Amino acid sequence: MSGFFTAIVEAVSAFLGIIDPLCGPIGIFNLFAGNTLLACGADGWGDEIAFGFLVTASLAIATLPVGLVMGFFIALAKQSEEKSLRLSANIYTTLFRGLPELLTLFIIYYGLQIVVQNFMTAIGYEGKVEINAFFAGMIALGMVFSAYCSEVLLSAFKAIPRGQYEAGYALGLHHGRTMQLIVLPQLIRVALPGLGNLWMALLKDTALVSVIGLPDILRQTSVAARVTKEAFEFYAIACVLFLILAFLSSLVFSSIEGWAKRSEAAR
Amino acid sequence: MSFVTTLIPAQAPPAAPPKPFTLGRFFGNAFLGVWLALAVGIFMMIAGGWDPEKFAKYGPNYLSGLGVTLLLVALSVALGALLSLPLAFARMSKNPVLSWIAYGYVYFFRGTPLLTQLFLVYYGLGSFSAELKAWGLWWFFRDAWNCALLTFTLNTAAYQAEILRGAIESVPRGQHEGADALGLPKKVAFFKVILPQALIVALRPYGNEIILMIKGSAIVAIVTVLDLMGQTRLAFSRTFDYQAYLWAALMYLLMVELLRNLWAWLETRLTRHLKR
Numbered sequence: 001m002s003g004f005f006t007a008i009v010e011a012v013s014a015f016l017g018i019i020d021p022l023c024g025p026i027g028i029f030n031l032f033a034g035n036t037l038l039a040c041g042a043d044g045w046g047d048e049i050a051f052g053f054l055v056t057a058s059l060a061i062a063t064l065p066v067g068l069v070m071g072f073f074i075a076l077a078k079q080s081e082e083k084s085l086r087l088s089a090n091i092y093t094t095l096f097r098g099l100p101e102l103l104t105l106f107i108i109y110y111g112l113q114i115v116v117q118n119f120m121t122a123i124g125y126e127g128k129v130e131i132n133a134f135f136a137g138m139i140a141l142g143m144v145f146s147a148y149c150s151e152v153l154l155s156a157f158k159a160i161p162r163g164q165y166e167a168g169y170a171l172g173l174h175h176g177r178t179m180q181l182i183v184l185p186q187l188i189r190v191a192l193p194g195l196g197n198l199w200m201a202l203l204k205d206t207a208l209v210s211v212i213g214l215p216d217i218l219r220q221t222s223v224a225a226r227v228t229k230e231a232f233e234f235y236a237i238a239c240v241l242f243l244i245l246a247f248l249s250s251l252v253f254s255s256i257e258g259w260a261k262r263s264e265a266a267r
Numbered sequence: 268m269s270f271v272t273t274l275i276p277a278q279a280p281p282a283a284p285p286k287p288f289t290l291g292r293f294f295g296n297a298f299l300g301v302w303l304a305l306a307v308g309i310f311m312m313i314a315g316g317w318d319p320e321k322f323a324k325y326g327p328n329y330l331s332g333l334g335v336t337l338l339l340v341a342l343s344v345a346l347g348a349l350l351s352l353p354l355a356f357a358r359m360s361k362n363p364v365l366s367w368i369a370y371g372y373v374y375f376f377r378g379t380p381l382l383t384q385l386f387l388v389y390y391g392l393g394s395f396s397a398e399l400k401a402w403g404l405w406w407f408f409r410d411a412w413n414c415a416l417l418t419f420t421l422n423t424a425a426y427q428a429e430i431l432r433g434a435i436e437s438v439p440r441g442q443h444e445g446a447d448a449l450g451l452p453k454k455v456a457f458f459k460v461i462l463p464q465a466l467i468v469a470l471r472p473y474g475n476e477i478i479l480m481i482k483g484s485a486i487v488a489i490v491t492v493l494d495l496m497g498q499t500r501l502a503f504s505r506t507f508d509y510q511a512y513l514w515a516a517l518m519y520l521l522m523v524e525l526l527r528n529l530w531a532w533l534e535t536r537l538t539r540h541l542k543r
Binding site (some may be wrong): 077080081082083084085086087088089091094095097098099100101102103106107110111114200204205206207208210211218222225229230231232235236238239242243246247 | 289291292294295296298299301302374375377378379380381382383384386387390391392393394395481482483484485486488489496499503509512513515516519520523524527
């Protein structure tokens with residue numbers, strides 16, 4: 001049975017290797033930069049940079065659900081009737097929208113390290129604790145994203161008339177079902193442009209995580225630039241890769257927007 | 268047969284029913300408790316680790332770092348505003364070459380991280396030191412502060428050009444036609460009719476852009492400029508005291524909140540003629 005799974009994993013990774021857009025057999029680095037510094041393999045930096053591209057993309061994609069879910073609940077808390085809930089949600093957004101992302105990252109990274117270290121010492125573990133840079137980046141960027149996301153969702157909530165909720169209740173739907181079936185589909189439509197902007201900001205903020213040692217696009221190109229002394233070329237490649245990510249996500253977002261507005265198109 | 272002969276004396280209202288203890292109230296109290304615990308914890312940490320010697324040693328550094336941050340942001344926002352004018356007009360012009368160049372500029376600077384742009388200018392252009400020396404520009408690009416100023420100016424110019432373009436295009440067509448009907452020259456119409464209305468629309472995005480620049484300016488610490496963040500990193504690397512970051516957080520928060528409130532006041536003041 002385990003051999004079967006290994007075979008599947010191998011087949012999938014081989015398939016991904018073939019369609020790999022940067023370093024595969026038909027990847028751009030292999031086609032156009034075979035004998036330059038960007039070659040894939042031991043004597044070029046192509047594979048390292050391709051790995052960094054993957055790390056940047058996966059960090060942004062992993063942060064998105066965290067930030068969206070947290071932002072949704074914070075937006076709910078901000079329009080709650082409970083004063084204490086509103087106050088604590090407002091403190092949260094004021095804090096994380098006011099602090100520089102880099103400082104948030106440092107505070108989370110070193111703060112988590114101190115907290116976890118103290119906790120482990122209290123349990124009886126005597127050793128150095130290192131927080132994973134990917135994890136710390138995910139938490140810090142997720143918090144910043146959720147603070148901005150709650151504002152976008154809050155203004156989207158305000159755009160939905162009260163009658164929509166009342167219609168849901170009149171149909172005998174529970175509060176949760178009203179939210180799920182009636183409010184959320186409209187909310188997505190209103191909030192999508194704002195969320196698209198936040199996604200772009202998130203994508204750009206991932207570059208900051210390279211400062212605490214995550215091997216993302218910027219980190220990998222920096223190492224290459226330092227070793228080869230061809231700084232301008234490598235940083236220009238980093239810029240181009242970020243532009244490609246931005247372009248791809250704008251394509252995805254316009255298709256999602258088309259999907260969200262599919263019911264309006266016929267009218 | 269009976270009838271009332273006396274009035275019933277006024278009664279006290281019934282007692283209000285007790286507030287139900289809902290889930291929202293529970294979570295509200297819990298989160299508020301978390302914030303309170305954090306505030307007390309941070310206060311205890313600062314009070315417990317209070318060291319007048321460190322304060323006297325690093326306090327002035329923090330103030331000078333704050334000055335560097337404010338100067339960098341003020342200069343780059345002002346220079347960026349100047350640069351954004353021709354960019355916005357190029358973006359709106361009917362000449363396709365001009366508008367495409369401006370579009371490419373804006374797309375590049377808004378699509379890539381500020382940190383990457385800073386590295387491209389500081390380290391990337393720094394690798395052409397021989398050529399730069401030949402052109403007599405090396406003194407400028409040798410200094411990290413100049414590179415940061417250049418990058419930030421170019422970056423904020425792209426954002427401000429988009430703000431300005433959006434604001435100018437948001438002025439209704441009738442305003443242009445009205446100015447034409449009054450026989451105003453194009454220049455007068457622009458400066459006296461279109462721009463004042465556009466700037467009111469642009470006020471809020473401009474405030475957001477300045478706040479973004481203050482927050483974004485923290486990254487110059489990575490290329491060895493000693494702004495507020497740079498001084499903080501220096502203090503942390505020497506003392507390994509976590510407080511260093513907390514003081515910086517407090518200062519950044521104060522700056523952003525002050526600016527936000529100033530901008531809210533400015534907006535209500537400048538739009539009071541639109542209130543009905």
